[in-house]
Amino acid sequence: MPQLNPAPWFAMLVFTWLVFLTIIPPKVSAHTFPNEPTMQSTEKPKTQPWNWPWH
Template identity: 75%
Template sequence: MPQLNPAPWFAMLIFSWLVFLTIIVPKTLNHLFPNEPSPQSTQLPKTDPWTWPW
């Protein structure tokens, strides 16, 4: 049963994760978004109580 031989599959797994962690992850982390979110004000909005009609 050749599928139980881990030698070629394990090497490919390690190599693919090595490529993923060294090339793809830094490229995605360096991505800059064109529209940075603006900071929200710290003041809470003034809310009026609702007078229920019943």
């Protein structure tokens, strides 16, 4: 049974994890957002009541 021989798939598993752990994290950590978030004020805006004439 060839699936019991770990030689073909174990090397691919190790190589794949080496790629994931060496190439991808720097690319993800170097990502910058196009718009930096701004802090919103804690004051609530004053609202004006509607004075519509009801018919």
